[in-house]
Amino acid sequence: MxxxxxxxxxxxxxxxxxxxxxxxGFTHLIPFAAGHEIIRQGRKNLTxxxxxxxxxxxxxxxxxxxxxxxxSYMGNPGVGSLRIVxxxxxxxxxxxxxxxxxxxxxxxxxxxxxxxxLPMKQTGAADLxxxxxxxxxxxxxxxxxxxxxxxxxxxxxxxxxxxxxDRSGNAHIWGILGEQxxxxxxxxxxxxxxxxxxDEDVIRSDPNRSMIPGFIVDAVCEVPFASHPSYTQGxxxxxxxxxxxxxxxxxxPEAVRAWLDEWVYGVQDRAEYWQKLGAExxxxxxxxxxxxxxxxxxxx
Amino acid sequence: MEYNASELxxxxxxxxxxxxxxxxxxxxxPNLACNLARRTHAPNLLMIYEAGVIGAxxxxxxxxxxxxxxxxGASLVCSMxxxxxxxxxxxxxDVGFLGGAQIDRYGNINATVIxxxxxxxxxxxxxxxxxxxxxxxxxxxxxxxxxxRRFPEKxxxxxxxxxxxxxxxxxxxxxxxxxxxxxxxxxxxLEPDDSGEMILTALHPxxxxxxxxxxxxWPLKAAPQLRLTEPPTAEELRILRDELDPDRIYLx
Numbered sequence: 050m051x052x053x054x055x056x057x058x059x060x061x062x063x064x065x066x067x068x069x070x071x072x073x074g075f076t077h078l079i080p081f082a083a084g085h086e087i088i089r090q091g092r093k094n095l096t097x098x099x100x101x102x103x104x105x106x107x108x109x110x111x112x113x114x115x116x117x118x119x120x121s122y123m124g125n126p127g128v129g130s131l132r133i134v135x136x137x138x139x140x141x142x143x144x145x146x147x148x149x150x151x152x153x154x155x156x157x158x159x160x161x162x163x164x165x166x167l168p169m170k171q172t173g174a175a176d177l178x179x180x181x182x183x184x185x186x187x188x189x190x191x192x193x194x195x196x197x198x199x200x201x202x203x204x205x206x207x208x209x210x211x212x213x214x215d216r217s218g219n220a221h222i223w224g225i226l227g228e229q230x231x232x233x234x235x236x237x238x239x240x241x242x243x244x245x246x247x248d249e250d251v252i253r254s255d256p257n258r259s260m261i262p263g264f265i266v267d268a269v270c271e272v273p274f275a276s277h278p279s280y281t282q283g284x285x286x287x288x289x290x291x292x293x294x295x296x297x298x299x300x301x302p303e304a305v306r307a308w309l310d311e312w313v314y315g316v317q318d319r320a321e322y323w324q325k326l327g328a329e330x331x332x333x334x335x336x337x338x339x340x341x342x343x344x345x346x347x348x349x
Numbered sequence: 350m351e352y353n354a355s356e357l358x359x360x361x362x363x364x365x366x367x368x369x370x371x372x373x374x375x376x377x378x379p380n381l382a383c384n385l386a387r388r389t390h391a392p393n394l395l396m397i398y399e400a401g402v403i404g405a406x407x408x409x410x411x412x413x414x415x416x417x418x419x420x421x422g423a424s425l426v427c428s429m430x431x432x433x434x435x436x437x438x439x440x441x442x443d444v445g446f447l448g449g450a451q452i453d454r455y456g457n458i459n460a461t462v463i464x465x466x467x468x469x470x471x472x473x474x475x476x477x478x479x480x481x482x483x484x485x486x487x488x489x490x491x492x493x494x495x496x497x498r499r500f501p502e503k504x505x506x507x508x509x510x511x512x513x514x515x516x517x518x519x520x521x522x523x524x525x526x527x528x529x530x531x532x533x534x535x536x537x538x539l540e541p542d543d544s545g546e547m548i549l550t551a552l553h554p555x556x557x558x559x560x561x562x563x564x565x566x567w568p569l570k571a572a573p574q575l576r577l578t579e580p581p582t583a584e585e586l587r588i589l590r591d592e593l594d595p596d597r598i599y600l601x
Binding site: 126147151170175229230287289292339 | 376377399400401402412413414415416417419420421426427428429430433437438457461466467468469470471472474475476477478479480481483484485506507508509510513519522523524525
């Protein structure tokens with residue numbers, strides 16, 4: 050069954066004010082195009098969950114989409130501080146809930162597995178446990194020792210960007226896998242953005258590379274370059290220069306407003322955004338091909 | 350041979366790594382230390398990145414913890430849940446690198462907040478992977494400039510456990526890893542004594558005990574046999590400057 054639609058339609062159908070959203074991707078495959086579309090459609094009071102809020106949530110918080118963030122590392126990766134989320138937290142204007150990376154992905158894994166919670170071994174660092182009542186302890190009924198537990202996270206919507214998908218949403222992902230699969234299975238609705246829509250035969254030629262089955266996907270959107278300034282392995286590089294320049298832009302609310310006006314509100318969609326970036330940026334982010342050796346599944 | 354504080358710390362951290370170690374690597378200076386060790390005395394160093402990359406062989410300097418160069422040529426890529434469970438929690442990691450805004454007398458680390466948690470004076474990035482790395486890697490190493498504000502008697506917030514309040518508290522907590530085994534600074538190296546207190550065990554050439562004590566927020570003890578570290582060699586500096594970080598991004 051085809052679930053193909055535009056990203057505009059997908060966001061309009063599945064992202065509601067007040068939702069808990071998980072935009073997946075650990076540095077890799079961050080779905081910026083969907084984040085920008087949510088900003089354009091003016092969603093409010095969202096709870097934004099991600100291990101690393103990254104620039105995507107910095108921008109969504111700046112645009113007034115969020116009530117709360119759930120995170121485990123709030124920095125501009127490789128650069129420094131994530132200025133907007135940080136200053137909103139420090140000013141008490143944004144609620145937050147914090148875990149370690151492991152706590153965060155354990156929550157998602159519980160949600161993805163249909164479990165109420167999952168245990169983790171103790172770490173001896175108990176201050177976060179004191180600060181976040183969601184982090185608790187239970188006694189292991191077998192050894193009698195205490196383990197730390199976190200509750201399932203089941204977002205209303207997960208957005209997952211992938212290299213390629215068929216029209217039903219069966220998706221191939223390679224490169225850093227982060228928490229893509231767990232986010233998709235944990236969420237009530239899944240919006241998939243793909244660099245390429247491909248024939249079902251392409252997906253079926255390499256089923257071990259499929260991370261997400263189409264039947265849990267609600268919408269499939271073909272959006273090339275959807276993760277810039279993040280990247281898509283084999284398709285384009287991470288725009289590290291933009292991550293550096295965001296450090297400066299995000300120092301002033303006026304510069305952020307101007308940036309959002311130009312690059313989010315001022316464009317219709319990702320295609321226009323990518324064109325606007327220009328040939329020099331396209332060339333700078335171009336990737337030399339490096340193919341894997343084919344595998345033989347055998348004809349049975 | 351001229352060298353700066355970053356080069357001095359990275360080179361001394363690299364020397365702590367042993368051939369065959371499985372290392373949980375962070376981006377920036379730890380990445381340089383590991384790649385330097387792999388190009389010198391530890392060719393069989395196995396590098397794991399928290400993004401889920403096992404056996405990475407980065408061909409260029411990674412500029413983020415999820416740089417695509419970590420994936421190309423790696424031996425395995427897995428999910429983050431796998432990397433934290435199968436590799437770290439299961440006990441398959443020898444060495445972890447940690448960083449933070451504050452490190453205290455017992456090697457506890459704060460990367461979360463300065464001031465009260467609910468009304469932070471300065472909000473720092475938070476744990477990321479470090480809470481579990483500090484608990485479960487066999488040995489942890491820390492690189493940091495030696496400054497009083499970075500070395501308080503007690504951290505404002507324990508993001509990652511060192512030896513807690515000392516005197517066997519870490520061992521009593523049942524953590525599998527051995528805790529922080531060395532803090533490499535621009536003045537020397539601190540290591541835990543039997544009680545878990547971080548004491549000065551080595552000085553870099555030209556640095557003094559008084560300098561280290563003046564820049565530490567607790568009465569810093571010195572080991573009875575205070576070592577002097579070997580100065581960086583021309584070869585170590587060449588690899589760092591010419592091969593690993595030619596644009597001097599982390600060697601500043």
